[in-house]
Amino acid sequence: GQQVMQIPQYQHVQEGEDFTTYCNSSTTLSNIQWYKQRPGGHPVFLIQLVKSGEVKKQKRLTFQFGEAKKNSSLHITATQTTDVGTYFCAGPLYNFNKFYFGSGTKLNVKP
């Protein structure tokens, strides 16, 4: 079964509000990746985190990798309608070549 869990499953926010999605693994991850999928589109790579406690920023997006390398979060400050989509975390489990995706968090932003 899936061992990379992601919460929440859905999030509805008003434009300008902040948004956070969380990713948890049952095992230690060597690294974690985040992807965004727009409605009707395909997943697009956002970022990769490798180091324990790592924090990376991309404009309004902040990505964190937990100290134990078992969890990660994506925080969006002041959401915009262009942020609409599903955000996935993904990590290699057991085999460096096998990447397992979380179930995703679907973000809807009301203008």
Place this chain on the structure above:
Amino acid sequence: DAGITQSPRHKVTETGTPVTLRCHQTENHRYMYWYRQDPGHGLRLIHYSYGVKDTDKGEVSDGYSVSRSKTEDFLLTLESATSSQTSVYFCAISEKGQGATEAFFGQGTRLTVV
């Protein structure tokens, strides 16, 4: 966008028939993957390839087979399609293993088994 082409983009097929989906890349990347996407399940790895004629199973490989005879092509075959295989199928490529580098996804194939 990376040079990945999936074909067909849409297909309706009958239960029990074999179906082959094709993924073609122009990036010369070593690794290729097949995922299926279903509501509430995210993306689940079916099979992947780490080189020509080198493949391995993912987490949902039952009922699927793959082949990679050339670097640029990765075929996914549903040996005898079932309604539970109705899904959106994505191909992905990466230069190194996905644990090392980002994956680039194709546009997806929507398969309906009736």
